[in-house]
Amino acid sequence: MAASQRLHDIGWALTLIVLGLNLRPILTSVSPLLNEIRESSRLGFQGAALLTSLPVLCMGLVALASASVEARLGEGRGIALGLLCILLACAVRGFTVDGGLLLGTALLAGIGVALIQVLAPGLVKRRFAGRVALAMGVYSAALMGGGGLAAWFSPRLASHFGHWQAGLLVWMLPALLALALWLNMPWRSAQPLAAGQSVQAFMGNRRAWLLALYFGFSNCGYMTLVAWLPAYYQQLGWSGRDGGSLLALMTLFQVLAALLMPALAQRTRERRGLLSISLIAQLFGFGGLLLHPADSPLLWIALIGFGLGACFALSLILSLDHLHDPRAAGQLAAFVQGFGFLINALAPALGGWLRELTGGFQATWLLMLACLLAMLALTWRFSPASYWRISSNGGPT
Structure with missing residues (x-):
């Protein structure tokens, strides 16, 4: 029985x-190839930013409808449909240069990613009881690792075949693998949520809104860098491939932080110290990008990557900490991700607008620094003693 459980x-x-x-290649495979995509599709900076913003917008909107998703599709069909959307979007990207169609694939892939993201936290809370922080760290590390792999591999594959489409098409293969694996797992079918266990139950809860704002603003640096980091360094004379390598390096440190920091967090319910370290690392990194981008770019990107990897995992764990019931906790995480990703979706578009307005990215890095300082101040509101405020009936969890 023990061996069987271990295999399970x-x-x-x-x-x-x-x-x-499978959840980040749709974003990070585009960024190192953005100049080639813009030239072929005739998208401007703001239009190209939509290739990053639209999926994130979908992530937010679908997360807010997660109760309906879970009730109608269930964990099993919802995740299967999400993987199918990602697979189809990557397949279409491999055979088109039309800007409108590319934006359509961004929407389709965004819906797919969103379906998986709203169901995964509840799955973790239920399947990994007692090891939620560690499991969320593994999940977050895989999510970020996929993004880094795409940023590194896509421009090289595109260069090898002489077509940027090849760098986007290849990501249908891991989606196909994941779909085959998922269809063979004993997943849960559709089940209606109990009263007070839907996203709407948290709409009037101040703590839920604070968690959503915190998740959104502490993690918006990721979407900004995915969209504009290679372009920033191309302005400084780097190649698109080298810019993609910077994204891959950032992801390496994200993965390390996503594994290390939740493992440390597993020992206590106090998250504020680790979250503060994560935000301070980002502050130093974005400060370096602003003031000395050419001097120590690897250091700045390593600091930002570490901070982002830790913030993503820890802010989700912080949300799950507030409720014991796995389904209610999953819906709270969906609420937090929903509004958080809507905030994230604004970051690439705002960066593109600031780039066109100012001719550079310095204003974007200043905006990131302001967001991080505000979130650092907010961190200390999240003491473990205050977790009860999230309860839908006003009592302690």
């Missing part, structure tokens, strides 16, 4: 990793 746990851990690997 390994199977679910592997499934969680494969799911996570």
Whole structure:
């Protein structure tokens, strides 16, 4: 029985990793190839920013409808449909140069990613009881690792074949693998949520809104860098491939932080110290990008990557900490991600607008610094003693 249970746990851990690997290539495979895509599709800076913003917008909107998603599709069909959307979007990207169609694939892929992201936290809370922080760290590390792999591999594959489409098409393969694996797992079918367990139950809760704002603003640097980091360094004379390598390096440190910091967080319910370290690392990194971008770019990107990796995992764990029931906790995480990703979606578009307005990205880095300082001040509101404020009936959890 012990061996059987161990195999069962390994199977679910592997499934969680494969799911996570599919959630960021739709964003990071585009960024290092953005100049080639813009030239072929005739998209401007703001139009190109939509290739990053639209998926994130979908992530937010679908998360807010997660109660309906779970009730109608369930964990099983919802995640399967999400993987199918990602697969189809990557397949279409491999055979088009039309800007409108590319934006359509961004919407389709965004819906797919969103379906998986709103169902995964509840799955983790239920399947990995007692090890939620560690499991969320593994999931977050896989998510970020997939993004880094795409940023590094896509421009090289595109260069090898002489077509940027090849760098986007290849990501249908891990989606196909994940779909095959998922269809063979004993997932849960559709089940209606109990009263007070939907996203709408948190709409009037001040703590839920604070968590959503915190998730959104502490993580918006990721979407900004995915959209504009290669372009920033191309302005400084770097190649698109080198810019993609910077994104890959950032992801390496994201993965390290996503594994290390939740492992440390597993020992206590106090998250504020680790979250503060994560935000300060980002502050130093964005400050370096602003003031000395050419002097130590690897250091600045390593600091930002570490901070972002830790913030993503820890802010989700912070949300899950507030409720014991897995389904209610999953809906709270959906609420937090929903509004958080809507905030994230604004970051690439705002960066593109500031780039066209000022001719550079310095204003964007200043905006990131302001957001991080505000979130650092907000961090100390989240003491473990205050977790009860999230309860839908006003009592302690």
